[in-house]
Amino acid sequence: MHITKQLVEHLAKLSLLELSPEEVERYTQELDSLMGYFEKLNRLDTAHIDPTFHVEPPTNVFREDEVRESFKREDLLPVFPAQEDGAIKVPKIIEAS
Amino acid sequence: MNYEPVIGLEVHAQLKTQSKIFCGCSTKFDAKENELTCPVCTGMPGCLPVLNKRAVEFAIKMALATQCRINEKSLFARKHYFYPDLPKGYQISHYDKHLAQKGHIEISIGGQIKKIRLHRIHMEEDAGKNIHGTFSSYVNLNRAGIPLIEIVSEPDVRSSQEAGAYLREIRSILRYLEVCDGNMEEGSFRCDVNVSVRPVGQKEFGIRCEVKNINSFRFVEKAIEYEMGRQIEVLESGAKVIQETRLWDSDQNKTFSMRSKEEAHDYRYFPEPDLHPLIVEPHWVEEIKRTLPELSSEKKTRFIKMYQLSEYDASLLTQEKSLAQYFESVVEICKEPKLATNWILSELLREFGPEQVESSPITPQHLGELLVLIMKGTISGKIAKHVFEKMLQTGQAPQAIVQKEGLVQVSDSTQIEALVEEVLKEQKVFVDKYHAGQAKLFGFFVGEVMKKSHGKANPAMVNEFLKKKLKGA
Numbered sequence: 001m002h003i004t005k006q007l008v009e010h011l012a013k014l015s016l017l018e019l020s021p022e023e024v025e026r027y028t029q030e031l032d033s034l035m036g037y038f039e040k041l042n043r044l045d046t047a048h049i050d051p052t053f054h055v056e057p058p059t060n061v062f063r064e065d066e067v068r069e070s071f072k073r074e075d076l077l078p079v080f081p082a083q084e085d086g087a088i089k090v091p092k093i094i095e096a097s
Numbered sequence: 098m099n100y101e102p103v104i105g106l107e108v109h110a111q112l113k114t115q116s117k118i119f120c121g122c123s124t125k126f127d128a129k130e131n132e133l134t135c136p137v138c139t140g141m142p143g144c145l146p147v148l149n150k151r152a153v154e155f156a157i158k159m160a161l162a163t164q165c166r167i168n169e170k171s172l173f174a175r176k177h178y179f180y181p182d183l184p185k186g187y188q189i190s191h192y193d194k195h196l197a198q199k200g201h202i203e204i205s206i207g208g209q210i211k212k213i214r215l216h217r218i219h220m221e222e223d224a225g226k227n228i229h230g231t232f233s234s235y236v237n238l239n240r241a242g243i244p245l246i247e248i249v250s251e252p253d254v255r256s257s258q259e260a261g262a263y264l265r266e267i268r269s270i271l272r273y274l275e276v277c278d279g280n281m282e283e284g285s286f287r288c289d290v291n292v293s294v295r296p297v298g299q300k301e302f303g304i305r306c307e308v309k310n311i312n313s314f315r316f317v318e319k320a321i322e323y324e325m326g327r328q329i330e331v332l333e334s335g336a337k338v339i340q341e342t343r344l345w346d347s348d349q350n351k352t353f354s355m356r357s358k359e360e361a362h363d364y365r366y367f368p369e370p371d372l373h374p375l376i377v378e379p380h381w382v383e384e385i386k387r388t389l390p391e392l393s394s395e396k397k398t399r400f401i402k403m404y405q406l407s408e409y410d411a412s413l414l415t416q417e418k419s420l421a422q423y424f425e426s427v428v429e430i431c432k433e434p435k436l437a438t439n440w441i442l443s444e445l446l447r448e449f450g451p452e453q454v455e456s457s458p459i460t461p462q463h464l465g466e467l468l469v470l471i472m473k474g475t476i477s478g479k480i481a482k483h484v485f486e487k488m489l490q491t492g493q494a495p496q497a498i499v500q501k502e503g504l505v506q507v508s509d510s511t512q513i514e515a516l517v518e519e520v521l522k523e524q525k526v527f528v529d530k531y532h533a534g535q536a537k538l539f540g541f542f543v544g545e546v547m548k549k550s551h552g553k554a555n556p557a558m559v560n561e562f563l564k565k566k567l568k569g570a
């Protein structure tokens with residue numbers, strides 16, 4: 001698979017990143033050479049091997065359904081860039097219609 | 098040309114757990130903004146989600162009740178999109194390897210049973226809530242991390258009426274299982290509808306539109322009818338339906354295109370590295386299966402057989418588990434299923450919705466006792482209605498009300514005979530008319546006797562004495 005400028009622009013859009021034309025150029029080349037490495041890995045036959053999403057053996061890790069005290073709002077909210085009356089304040093979300 | 102709709106439905110049901118799906122924050126509805134949050138559900142770096150075992154059990158219950166096949170191994174994934182109500186930048190959801198699939202439920206349409214297949218049931222976390230102000234938007238993350246199951250049907254539904262019946266049945270099953278309260282206003286039961294139309298007889302499906310977030314059954318039915326009309330119009334004009342997401346506007350009774358999220362439909366799913374695959378071993382499923390309650394359709398069949406109820410009455414009584422339990426408690430006391438049915442359906446359900454009967458001031462014990470008083474002849478049916486009103490207002494036992502107000506039915510023959518004679522003497526003119534052929538006056542005499550007894554005379558005995566005396570007079 002080759003990384004094209006269009007793909008980098010698409011990914012930037014999905015990730016809400018603003019890239020300059022120079023950056024698009026540079027990332028296209030860098031990502032493309034990275035993908036070359038995966039191409040090499042892809043040549044191995046893994047048809048009969050399950051993907052290793054986790055390194056531990058699959059066992060369930062559960063918690064019981066018990067309420068634990070939440071964080072205090074006063075401690076949590078200052079972490080966000082802006083807040084107002086207990087709510088997290090964000091730039092106005094515009095729903096196109 | 099004649100068209101038919103092809104409809105598929107997606108239900109998001111909030112599981113009734115105490116705590117969220119991946120953290121210990123409470124799921125209660127009435128809390129201050131952002132009060133029920135912690136580093137896990139606000140997406141702080143470095144914290145780990147841990148799956149709530151009861152949420153899994155609830156999801157398995159629903160899968161079993163809808164005849165789904167449960168996968169021994171399922172996998173959570175990250176679904177990426179950017180929106181302020183999604184603090185992590187991704188939603189954790191089953192993907193690809195779902196919890197359960199290939200189930201079905203049955204709905205009843207005009208007396209006919211129709212099977213609607215389920216494509217799958219999967220688990221996911223809810224997002225937060227945005228409120229839009231004039232210059233800014235405000236995010237409340239109390240809902241972020243609430244456990245949901247998504248129930249996806251196959252495109253088997255063929256009318257708005259069937260869609261309504263399907264949703265009601267799904268909601269009923271969820272409520273019977275006590276895994277979701279089904280409250281549409283509070284958002285614990287939400288539905289999205291996929292609608293397409295095709296000429297009758299055509300095998301291929303048409304191009305579909307998804308109508309999102311409709312918050313009442315009536316609106317679902319209306320939205321489907323609107324979409325059918327709109328899409329048929331598009332096709333008739335020679336154009337093509339555009340596949341898109343639309344929103345229902347309940348003020349204008351129409352759907353409109355929601356273009357804002359269109360191009361972001363590349364969710365870049367990948368397996369959630371912070372969660373192990375979910376292993377559901379057969380013995381766990383068996384264990385859960387043993388705890389399944391009798392569901393409404395089974396209960397309905399049993400009620401028809403056991404209590405000789407009509408199908409209509411049985412379906413009304415079993416629409417809500419607590420109502421069905423109420424009915425059975427009343428029958429246990431009065432042993433008269435038909436009488437209990439009439440009083441519950443016509444009196445109790447006039448005052449309360451099926452879901453509120455449980456918390457009505459009239460306990461099943463008291464209603465049962467009231468019906469016993471009628472059957473024993475202690476009070477007449479008419480007086481019973483008066484006692485019922487008093488029970489509603491005071492929550493007192495029927496015997497107490499009957500005694501306090503002196504409402505015991507008069508069944509003493511000398512007393513009734515005397516009342517009858519008195520009335521016939523007073524109404525001499527009408528008695529003559531009666532004998533002259535105006536037989537309808539009989540009812541008038543009954544009324545007069547009842548009035549004199551303040552409604553307490555035994556109506557059957559009044560009838561009997563009147564007949565006897567009028568014949569003899």
Ligand SMILES: [Zn+2]
Nearest residue numbers: 120122135138
């Ligand atoms: Zn939390």
